[in-house]
Amino acid sequence: MDPLWYKDAVIYQAHVRSFFDSTGDGIGDFPGLTARLDYVQDLGITCLWLLPFFPSPLKDDGYDIADYLNVHASYGTLEQVKAFIRAAHDRQIRVLFELVVNHTSDQHPWFQRARHAPPGSLERAFYVWSDTDTRFPETRIIFSDTEESNWAWDPVAQQFYWHRFFSHQPDLNHDNPAVVDAVIEVMRFWLDLGVDGLRLDAVPYLCVRDGTSNENLPETHAVLKRMRRELDRTFSHRMLLAEANQRPADVRAYFGDGDECHMAFHFPLMPRMFMALRQEDRHAITEILNRTADIPDTCQWALFLRNHDELTLEMMTDDERDYMYRTYAADPQMRLNHGIRRRLAPLVDNNRREIELLNALLCSLPGTPIIYYGDEIGMGDNIYLGDRNGVRTPMQWSAGKNGGFSHAEPGELFAPVISDPVYGYHAINVEAQERSPLSLLHWTRRLIALRQRHKVFGRGSLELLYPSNRKVLAYLRRDADETVLIVANLSNSVQPAEIDLKGCAGLVPVEMHGRTRFPRIGSTPYVLTLGPYACYWFELLQGPADQVA
Ligand code: NOJ
Numbered sequence: 001m002d003p004l005w006y007k008d009a010v011i012y013q014a015h016v017r018s019f020f021d022s023t024g025d026g027i028g029d030f031p032g033l034t035a036r037l038d039y040v041q042d043l044g045i046t047c048l049w050l051l052p053f054f055p056s057p058l059k060d061d062g063y064d065i066a067d068y069l070n071v072h073a074s075y076g077t078l079e080q081v082k083a084f085i086r087a088a089h090d091r092q093i094r095v096l097f098e099l100v101v102n103h104t105s106d107q108h109p110w111f112q113r114a115r116h117a118p119p120g121s122l123e124r125a126f127y128v129w130s131d132t133d134t135r136f137p138e139t140r141i142i143f144s145d146t147e148e149s150n151w152a153w154d155p156v157a158q159q160f161y162w163h164r165f166f167s168h169q170p171d172l173n174h175d176n177p178a179v180v181d182a183v184i185e186v187m188r189f190w191l192d193l194g195v196d197g198l199r200l201d202a203v204p205y206l207c208v209r210d211g212t213s214n215e216n217l218p219e220t221h222a223v224l225k226r227m228r229r230e231l232d233r234t235f236s237h238r239m240l241l242a243e244a245n246q247r248p249a250d251v252r253a254y255f256g257d258g259d260e261c262h263m264a265f266h267f268p269l270m271p272r273m274f275m276a277l278r279q280e281d282r283h284a285i286t287e288i289l290n291r292t293a294d295i296p297d298t299c300q301w302a303l304f305l306r307n308h309d310e311l312t313l314e315m316m317t318d319d320e321r322d323y324m325y326r327t328y329a330a331d332p333q334m335r336l337n338h339g340i341r342r343r344l345a346p347l348v349d350n351n352r353r354e355i356e357l358l359n360a361l362l363c364s365l366p367g368t369p370i371i372y373y374g375d376e377i378g379m380g381d382n383i384y385l386g387d388r389n390g391v392r393t394p395m396q397w398s399a400g401k402n403g404g405f406s407h408a409e410p411g412e413l414f415a416p417v418i419s420d421p422v423y424g425y426h427a428i429n430v431e432a433q434e435r436s437p438l439s440l441l442h443w444t445r446r447l448i449a450l451r452q453r454h455k456v457f458g459r460g461s462l463e464l465l466y467p468s469n470r471k472v473l474a475y476l477r478r479d480a481d482e483t484v485l486i487v488a489n490l491s492n493s494v495q496p497a498e499i500d501l502k503g504c505a506g507l508v509p510v511e512m513h514g515r516t517r518f519p520r521i522g523s524t525p526y527v528l529t530l531g532p533y534a535c536y537w538f539e540l541l542q543g544p545a546d547q548v549a
Contacts, residue, residue: 005046006197006239006263006368007300008458010448011096012045013307014373016053016075017061017414019395021406026413028394028405030076034084039430041091043376043441044448048088049096049199051308053081057107057168061308061392063098063201064105064169068186085194094196096241101183102202103169110182111170115157125176128162128208136162139214142314145337164205164214174206174223184230191231197239200224200261203254204244216250224260239263241302247315248291258296266301266367268292271313271324273305273361274347277354278327280491282473284320286464289365300458301367305358306375309388310339311347333383343391345378350422352378353533356443357488360535363451364477364486366462376444377433380423385415393418398431450512450537456482465499472497472530476504485509485538489530498525508543511536517543 002008020032030053040048052062053075062072071081088095104111110126117123133151141147143165151160152167161170172179187198207219224242231238242254242261247268254264269292272284295301311328313321321338328347329340340347348354355378362369374395382390394417397404403417403425410416417425433439451457460479467474471491477484483504489495501521509518509526520543530536 001237003237004298004300005094005237008452008455009047009094009368010045010363010452011047011049011302011368011370012040012043012373013049013051013304013370014040014395015051015061015308015392017051018392018405019373020397021394021408024407025074026406026408027074028414029074030071030080030084034080034087037087037091037093041093043371043445044452045093045371046452047094047096047196049197049370050098052098052100057105059105059168060166061387061389063100064103064107064166065100066105066107067109069189082193089194095194096197096199096239097190097195098201099183099187099190099198100201101172101174102205103163103165103171106168106170110172115154115161119157119159122176122178124157125173126179126182127170128173129157129159130162131159133160136208136210136212136214138212139164143337162208164202171205171208173208175208175219180223180226184227187227187231188234191235191238196237197241197263199241199243200227201243203242203261204246204250216244216246216253221253221256221260224254225256228256228260241265245312245314248288249293252293252295255295255299258298262298263300263302263368266292266303267312268315269301269365270304271311271316271320273358274311274328275320275324276473276490277348277358278323280471282470282490285361285473286466289462289464302370303362303365303367304370304372305362306342306344306347306372306391307370308372308392310336310341312337312339314338331383336388341381341383341388341390343379343381344372344375345423346380350378350380351533352440355440357490357533357535359444359447360486360537361473361488363447364457364484364535364537365475366460366477368458369451371444376441377428377430378423378440379428380418380420382416382418389415396425396429398429399426403429404431446513454482454484454512454539455479456484460484465501467497467499467525469495469497471495472499474499483507483540484512485540486535487528487530487538488535489533492532494532495530497528497530499528501526504540506542507540509538510541512539513537 017028019028020036021028022032054065055067056062113123114126204215207217208214240261242264244251244254245267254261268288272288276284329335393415394405433441456477456479460477463476465474473488504521508520
């Protein structure tokens with residue numbers, strides 16, 4: 001088994017609650033997810049990432065954990081989780097679970113114990129307490145639509161406790177080694193069950209220090225390095241994925257010298273892909289890629305277009321954020337905190353060409369692509385559901401009752417199925433797209449299959465090219481065996497591209513989907529004509545010696 005498997009992976013992000021309900025209670029569950037693994041496998045997915053499924057009051061959809069070592073009763077039993085892991089592994093699909101390291105639910109026994117324990121005791125020190133709510137004034141508020149302070153008063157403890165997210169999610173005190181020990185025990189529990197990777201939620205905020213923003217502190221990195229050491233001591237072929245929504249240089253730090261996380265989400269890139277598309281100008285993408293430092297050989301970026309959260313604009317300038325709101329979230333109902341709560345298809349007004357272009361970039365830029373469940377069929381969202389629930393609605397399997405998700409009465413479902421005329425389950429569903437060879441589902445499958453035939457996408461270097469037409473984004477991906485040229489038209493009109501490929505003179509571009517040979521590259525700029533939002537992938541091959549340029 002290759003220890004760097006995550007470099008060649010295609011990850012699918014799913015929510016047990018939303019995927020498939022096997023019991024008819026209106027809530028997705030592990031047996032349901034297991035029953036649908038064939039679908040995931042057919043899509044070409046090699047790693048399945050699940051949102052938190054642990055016992056929880058579900059006030060933050062499970063990111064408020066009340067017991068790390070069990071399963072929420074609505075989703076199944078531990079035995080069923082084990083069966084799911086086995087079934088995924090039987091299909092060569094690895095599994096990635098959540099390790100919510102930064103905070104727990106206020107219902108977690110650690111917090112209940114802490115609030116009753118005397119101040120200064122080890123138990124109390126599992127969380128961060130203060131007699132005032134004025135400490136750490138430099139720290140920003142993340143859930144700005146809900147919270148006014150990062151401190152909340154606990155009447156039992158008679159002190160304030162620190163929380164970076166909702167006030168029902170007290171932050172663990174990672175400056176207390178007993179906390180780190182306890183989290184490592186949780187990590188071991190799941191890794192012992194065969195879990196291949198852990199997504200470390202909200203890692204920048206683990207430790208706190210007066211006079212700082214309390215983000216990305218050296219002490220936090222020291223905690224992560226300790227977790228990595230523990231992992232490496234006992235387990236092999238496992239992976240840690242950092243969720244650090246930070247600026248490029250700060251995200252880079254979560255790889256350490258290859259001794260922290262194996263992967264980290266490329267948060268800075270994601271919104272800029274959407275920005276470049278609307279601006280019909282590659283600059284936002286090339287600029288952020290140029291600002292992305294090299295990472296250690298054993299590390300990998302995790303790339304994504306959409307996920308279960310709002311499309312975050314936190315790390316953009318005010319002007320950039322305004323632009324994104326104006327173009328992608330004209331209706332204030334679409335906005336949440338510092339972001340946009342919409343799915344991929346509605347963001348681009350259901351324009352199939354734009355969906356394909358973004359996915360073609362996702363699958364060809366350096367990193368491992370993550371596809372958010374439902375986006376492979378172009379599911380819509382429901383911006384009226386509150387918080388981020390509108391992008392977590394039931395998977396649309398068919399045009400049948402509840403979109404084929406559940407046999408329950410529609411009112412019993414944990415959330416209504418999307419049912420509007422454009423994105424509703426009558427129009428958008430797996431069954432219909434299976435039958436239609438030109439569907440987005442089939443197209444996505446072909447794209448993934450193509451990517452998976454070429455290791456260069458997961459492993460190769462990146463060289464940005466700068467054709468004079470800025471509506472065109474072009475780059476080379478290269479490893480010892482292959483060179484691939486990607487050329488994308490970010491605009492809605494036909495565009496010419498004159499690309500300087502002198503370094504590849506003599507090679508023959510072969511379009512990778514249709515295997516069509518293009519004219520040999522010479523010493524003059526290579527000329528291509530690109531249809532609206534076209535994205536071409538070419539393998540550059542040594543052509544037969546007699547072929548005319
Ligand atoms: C990041 C998760 O992606 C988000 O869904 C959650 O609300 C916060 N962390 C708090 O756990």
